[in-house]
Each structure stands twice: as C-alpha cells, then as structure tokens.
Amino acid sequence: MNEHALMFAYLISGALFVLALMWLCSPTTARRGVLAGEIGMLIAVVATLLRSEIVSYEWIAIALFVGATIGTLMAVFMPMTAMPQRIALSHSFGALAAALVGTAEYYLQRPNISAFTMTALGIECLLGFLTFTGSLMAFGKLQEVLPQRPIVWKGQNFTNLGLVSAAVLIVVVLIAHPGAPVLFPILIAVALAVGVLLVIPIGGADMPVVISLMNSYAGLSGAAMGFVIHNPILIIAGALDGSSGFLLSLIMSRAMNRSFRNVLFGGFGQLQTTGEVAEGRTVRSTTTEEAAEILRDASTVIVAPGYGMAVAHAQQAVRELYDLLSRQGVDVKFAIHPVAGRMPGHMNVLLAEADVPYDRLCDMDAINPEFDSCDVALVVGANDVTNPAAHTDQSSPIYGMPILEVDHARNVIVIKRSLNPGFAGIDNPLYYEPKTLMLFGDAREAILGLVDELSSVAAIA
C-alpha cells in the first residue's frame, strides 16, 4: 500500500473514532458508536497489515489469533459485576503493548535518537510500564486478590515523588546521551515500581478515579508512540483517549471532593480512618417483615445503590423489588451517586443489565431535593456516598464531599452486611439516626426476602 493511501486510510479511521465518541452521547445512538469504532479499528489494522515494511505474517497471525481468543473469552465470560476489573485488566494489556513497542524502538534506533524522539520514547515507556503495573494492581484490588484497604506507610509520598523524579531524570539523561548503557532498563524498572506504589495506597472506593486516570495514561502512551514511529492515527486515538480519561477522572475527583493534584499523584493515601466510633450510640436493627411493611405503606421510595449491590449481585433482585412496588403503585426511583461503585456509571450499567428503565435512574443533583418528600430511602450496599458526616463533621476525611441526602427521607432502611465501616474506614452517623433501620444481611438475600414478604402479603390481600 503506498504512503498516500495509507495516510488516507488512517484519516478515515481517525474520523470514525471521533464519530464513535460523538454517537456515545446518547443511549439511542451508542451502539452505532461502537460499530464506528470497530470499523475505524479494522481499517487502521488492515491498512497497517498492507504496509510494505511488514514482510512476515506468521507471528502476526499467531498473535492476532491468541489475542482475539483471549479477548473474546474475557468479553463473553466476565460478569457485568466484574466490569471494573475487566477494564483495569484491559488497560494493562494496552499499556503493555505500547511499552513493549517503545522498548523495541529504543534498542533498534539506539544510539542515533533525536532529542524529540527520545522524549517521546521516554514518555511512552514510562507511562506504558507504569500503567501496566498500576492497572494490574487495580485489577488485583478489585478482584480481591489483593487487600482492598489502602496500604500506607510513613514517607510514602516522599518515596513516590523520589521515584518519579528519578524516572524523569533518567529520561533527561537519555535525551542527552541516548546510547548511555543500563539507563533504559533502570527506567523500565522504576516505571514498573511507580505503577505499583501509586496504586497501593488507594482504597477500593477510589478506584473509579484510578481506572480512568490509567485510561488517560494508556492513551498518552499510545500518542507518544505515534510520535516515535510517525503514525498520525496513534496520535489521534491516543489524544482522544488521554483527554477522555483525564476529563472523567476530573469529574470523579470533583464528585468526591478531592483536589485534582491529589488525583494526579494518586495521593489518596491520607484517607484514613478517624475511626472513633462514638460510645453509647445504638443502631436499630430490623426484620424483613417490618421493613416490608414500611415499604408497603410508602408512596415514594428512593433506592440508593452502592458497591454492596454489585458485590452481592443484587441488581436483579432490586429490579424485582422495583417491579413489585411499582405494580402496587409506589413511585420508585434510583439515586445514582457519581462515584457509587468502582467505576464511573457503574450502577447505571448494573441496573441496566437488570432491565431497570434508565429514566428511573436519577443523578445526584436531580434527586437530592426529592429526599425531603420521600417516604423511604432504601440504601442497598452504599456507605460513604450517603454519609451525612460529609455535611456536618469538619474533621471527617470526606467533609465537603457531595452525598446523597438519604437522611432527609422520612424513613431510612439500610441493607448492609455488617456495621463495618466502608473502604474509606469512616464511621457513618446515618446508622445511628433514630429513623434509620438497619437490615443486616447479604444485599441480594435481603432484597429477595423483601420481595417474598411483599408478594405474599399482596397475594393474601
């Protein structure tokens, strides 16, 4: 394929990527967007395969086959509840690819590498390897292979800052002396270590920010590769990806009331337990029967789902409850906090999977005024996003974070496994409010219990 045809193919593919994102702005056109993205990718790959540089196809064929098989299996067999892990894992693969190509390019071109190319190579490998291990860590934490709690130690930020500075310094030296021995492997090692160390202090609840930040890094790494191998499609796709991840993490961090600096450097480690559970406060535990009765008497119910719903695979049960209550004339809505779950929009996907109509899912700002006139707020596995301490307790680590104001409802029913604090390790005063009833148990079983109770009573009546 000649150079002009190739560039034209890349141009079409770049345009299709932009269209893909534009069509993703509405649920009605979103699938068309995916199709546009797929065609764009196909054009880019086929055009690349026809390039004159490629002389041998056997390894490519094997790699494509193996990759496509693994990718398909991952897509088909990953349950929707494991979506955050899967995205994290996918980032790590994409970033690894970029980093490996960067490594190979460095050794192929050495020692005659221009300052500009070396800068791009440095960025590509640093971000690529960092994202590789960082995303694997995020995957491990979400899959609960690794402890989800933040792991912190003294001088952690100092170590991280030191390592990042070391990496930047190595890149600078390499720009001046691209042929310098051993520096490149050291850069790789440092980048891999930084990825691990950046994510270790971050608790499970902060993963949405990490995952979208890793998305951004993977994109930027790809864009840097585009500069190294002079490929415009890589620059376009990488830039789109980089800006998308960056913007999403910005939205997330705003929703959690974190400073952006905090997000960029992954310094959420400070979010530690203040842990003094006040003495003498009691919680009111309730039974399925009592909770069902309260729900039956309600005319408006707002459900506030959280990560606990995902863990317990309770979305289907929640839908049954929704159907049942709606049929009995109860107005049921869902309050979606922007950072509920482990990735942006996590709750939307799960509830969509369970066939809850998406016009019943309300954003935090839209739903908050409605809690005042709502009979029952049903909290399903959500904790920190409903914690009124964010409004009232200045010493709380989440002070200032916008929350779902479930405490404004007339009754609050909280379905929760135990009184253990959430990932941030913060005590939730909501549970000690006189109007709050705690229904302890697995979210799925608790909801199914409510469904049984409500439908049996309905059958008698």
Place this chain on the structure above:
Amino acid sequence: MTEIEVGLYIFVLATFLGFEVIRQVPKLLHTPLMSLTNAISGIALVGSLVLAGAQEARFATILGTLAVTASTINVVGGFMITDRMLRMFRRRQAERRKKVAS
C-alpha cells in the same frame, strides 16, 4: 512544517476535540465510554503490527509479537464488552417503545 510539528498540531487539536465530545456524554454512559476509549487505546496494535512483521531483529519480533497479542486482547475484548453493555441499554428502550405503542 516538519513532521514533528504536524504531529503536535494533531495531538493538541485532537485533545481539545476529545474534551469537547466527551463533555457531552451523559453520566449514564460513563462506563461504556470508558470501555470504548479503552478499546480505542488498543490502537497500540498498529505500532505493534509493524514491529512484529518488519523482522528487523529477533528481539524486536518477539517484543512485537507479545505487543500484538496484548493489544489484540485489549481491542477485541474492549469492543465486544462495550457492545454487550450497550445492548442492555438498548433492549430496555425498544421494550419501552413497544409499551408506549401498545
């Protein structure tokens, strides 16, 4: 303009375009968005393919082959799962339309 300058132009403009487009995506679709951009970031496949097929050096072919495998997982998995996710959103809508019609 040199090639580098053209590249920087593309990069900066595409970044702004990305910001503008992605700002329009509703919160409802943020997870599919993340999944789709993840699939698109598998574009590293393009660079990997050249490396794996150019046979410049044995180590480069090995690294390239690994990179092709990794990025193909990213691309194929990313697109398929995004579509699977969005199918759920759509099915709901089709049903609602049916309900409204009947």
